[in-house]
Amino acid sequence: MHHYSDSFTDFENHAVEVRWTKKVWNDHLNKHPEIQSPDTASEMIREALSSPSLVMDGTREGDGQIRTRCYYKEHKRSKTVLYFTKVVVGCNTKPFYVMTVFAQWLFWGVVVQEKKYKNFKEIWRNPKTYL
Amino acid sequence: MAQPKNIPLNISRIFELAQKDNWVVEYDASLDSFYWTKPKISKTAKLKKFLADFSLYINDIGKIEGVFIEYAKYNFAAHNEGFDELFKTLDDAGSGVIIDPNKHKEIQPMLRNMADRIGNETLEALEKGLDLRKVVLA
Numbered sequence: 001m002h003h004y005s006d007s008f009t010d011f012e013n014h015a016v017e018v019r020w021t022k023k024v025w026n027d028h029l030n031k032h033p034e035i036q037s038p039d040t041a042s043e044m045i046r047e048a049l050s051s052p053s054l055v056m057d058g059t060r061e062g063d064g065q066i067r068t069r070c071y072y073k074e075h076k077r078s079k080t081v082l083y084f085t086k087v088v089v090g091c092n093t094k095p096f097y098v099m100t101v102f103a104q105w106l107f108w109g110v111v112v113q114e115k116k117y118k119n120f121k122e123i124w125r126n127p128k129t130y131l
Numbered sequence: 132m133a134q135p136k137n138i139p140l141n142i143s144r145i146f147e148l149a150q151k152d153n154w155v156v157e158y159d160a161s162l163d164s165f166y167w168t169k170p171k172i173s174k175t176a177k178l179k180k181f182l183a184d185f186s187l188y189i190n191d192i193g194k195i196e197g198v199f200i201e202y203a204k205y206n207f208a209a210h211n212e213g214f215d216e217l218f219k220t221l222d223d224a225g226s227g228v229i230i231d232p233n234k235h236k237e238i239q240p241m242l243r244n245m246a247d248r249i250g251n252e253t254l255e256a257l258e259k260g261l262d263l264r265k266v267v268l269a
Contacts, residue, residue, distance in 0.1 A: 027227065030171060030172055031166060031168070031172065031199075032178070033172060033173070033174045033176065034177070060163055060202070060205050078269075080262065080265050080269075081265065081266075081269045083269075088162060090161075099161060099162055100162055100164070102178060103177075103178065104178045104179070104180060104186065105177060105178065105179040105180065105269045106180050107179070107180065107181035107261065107265075107266065107269075109181075109256075109259070109261075110180055110181055110182065110183065113184075113201045113202060113206075116183070116206075117202065117206055
């Protein structure tokens with residue numbers, strides 16, 4: 001029995017599921033208190049997957065086995081900082097599965113982590129995003 | 132590390148803050164994510180990234196509650212010397228297992244190294260125009 005489960009469809013119509021035990025949910029809630037509740041987490045995931053600002057696809061350097069897709073949803077920005085939601089999805093099986101979701105503030109001059117690594121490539125970008 | 136100017140005390144002394152607040156270490160192998168945080172992160176803490184590799188949890192009064200590194204073992208540690216032993220200890224403990232650095236003294240030099248890097252990189256960012264007040268207020 002999963003404590004938190006839901007189903008989503010991403011911007012390319014890929015099915016994505018979340019199936020987290022109570023321990024996994026509690027671990028995420030402690031690390032990322034902004035997810036607040038299953039309803040809030042699902043809303044964050046749904047928005048990022050359905051209308052992402054940036055999507056990075058890649059394999060993990062070192063083992064090259066775990067294929068992940070990172071969906072970024074930019075919410076707001078100012079002259080100095082940009083606020084976004086990030087959802088990391090495992091896509092080595094179908095349906096894809098949510099590995100994590102969190103919000104982050106990114107300050108100008110710093111890029112999202114995947115852009116630094118050659119094992120990730122950008123597969124989608126909203127032309128209006130600053131990510 | 133150099134004595135910083137205009138840096139909140141807890142950014143220049145993260146290692147001491149971590150010891151005082153009994154921060155714990157956790158590695159999520161499936162995400163390759165590293166956490167060094169307070170055991171219970173405040174609901175007001177936000178994840179903020181103004182350095183190349185490190186994100187910091189900063190609460191509503193500007194106090195740091197933790198460090199988060201994405202792609203920690205296979206990218207960060209693979210490209211930065213001095214952290215192999217830390218990830219060996221975390222691998223041995225198992226994914227998602229919470230480690231108390233006070234019970235694993237062997238990882239403390241690497242955590243101090245990490246804290247010093249954060250302090251030094253923050254100093255470099257300040258020299259390039261980073262405004263820590265805006266970081267806290269964001």
